[in-house]
Amino acid sequence: MNPKRTLAVAASLMLVASGASAQEINGADTAWILTSTALVLFMTIPGLSLFYAGLVRSKNVLSVLMQCFALTCLMSLVWFAVGYTIAFGSDGVEQGKWVGDFGNMFFANIGIDSVNGTIPATLFAIFQMTFAIITPALIVGGFAERMRFSAMLLFSTLWMVLVYAPVCHWVWGGGWLGSMGLQDFAGGTVVHITAAAAALVAAIMIGPRRGFGTVAMPPHNLTLTVAGAGMLWVGWFGFNAGSAVAANGSAAMAMLVTHLSASAGALAWMTMEWLRHGKPSMLGTVTGMVAGLGTITPASGSVGPAAAVVIGLIAGVLCYFATNYLKNKLRVDDSLDVFPVHGVGGILGTLLAGIFCSTQLGIFSGNGFSEGISSIGGQLMVQATGVVATLAYTVMVTVILLKVVGALVGLRVDGDEETQGLDLVLHDERGYDL
Secondary structure, three states, rough: OOOOHHHHHHHHHHHHHHHHOOOOOOOOHHHHHHHHHHHHHHHHHHHHHHHHHHHHHHHHHHHHHHHHHHHHHHHHHHHHHHHHHHHOOOOOOOOOOOOOOOOOOOOOOOOOOEOOEEEEEEHHHHHHOOOOOOHHHHHHHOOOOOOOHHHHHHHHHHHHHHHHHHHHHHOOOOOHHHHHHOOOOOHHHHHHHHHHHHHHHHHHOOOOOOOOOOOOOOOOOOOHHHHHHHHHHHHHHHHHHHHHHEEEEEEEHHHHHHHHHHHHHHHHHHHHHHHHOOOOHHHHHHHHHHHHHHHHHOOOEEEEEEEHHHOEEEEOOHHHHHHHHHHHHHHOOOOOOOHHHEEEEEHHHHHHHHOOEEHHHHHHHHHOOOOEEOOOOHHHHHHHHHHHHHHHHHHHHHHHHHHHHHHHOOOOOHHHHHHHHHHHHHHHHOOOOO
């Protein structure tokens, strides 16, 4: 069972068994989730912001920073207004298969004394808010350097309400995928597959950057990218280990497997470049690290350290080939490789979670929050259902939303504006003024 969906029930049972009050807050759990919340927010600003900013050309660096920063603010308010209640509904109320009830709009039933399991309800709400922030921010990498700022804001708002929040409910809020037993500890489907599918659709519908395939578009500042990658690595501990929603062995195991998978992914990608091109690159190494992090995310609560290393190695190799295939063979300008890294990683990690969580695999199975599954075949079918349903729904709704937004405000800047750079055209500022 998914920990986020069953948190309140599990905590209540533990408290009853110990003779404690169901409204008792655990100080250790609260302190850890407070820390995890800050870590996950740290992933978006400054982590993802700097990671993306270094990858674009210098004339667009400020526009990417602006998009990530503005989305942090906007998605926080959208989550407060309606996102949280669609995803999780009201505590203690039976939720539907598709969306939560609307009793918690504007956090109507969340007060200073409200409790969700062993932590304050306010803390659970803001912890989940940080996930709702970073997911739309990931999509920015698919259309970087060419989308209108107004279109990005409108699309992200609609996408949060109509894609992220419902899928979050399906998996973590009492919806149909969670009820099936989908293993997605920290967001393989909810975060990575949804964001990556939307980024791919946006890249295709908006079209490639001017000069794509004929003009070199190297990262303008890899130092920024490496700094952002380091922040993502550290922040990911809150992302995955914080998803145990407790300060316990499950959180510690999630942190351990997260680190091991990231390390293996980085080395695998680096090795592939070394073998194929004769030299390892810094960009490839940090991209492999992100691939390892994204791929372990859904499995981080149900696999052991040995499986984490295998998952990271597979992620580094497969995401490397996926990146080259998408751009060089399919000629799709997913600017910052959102789908081949996060999409392929999210799909791979969700499927591998169904394999490595099995108790039949000895040292590979974990002792995380979710109990080990004995039947690989049945669980793998559940995982595949989650992947296909998430992909299909996200693609369908994203296509519709982009058409609507395009009709209302236009999706893309014109050719001359793109050539001049979004920093000056959209914000009347420069990222660098030396």
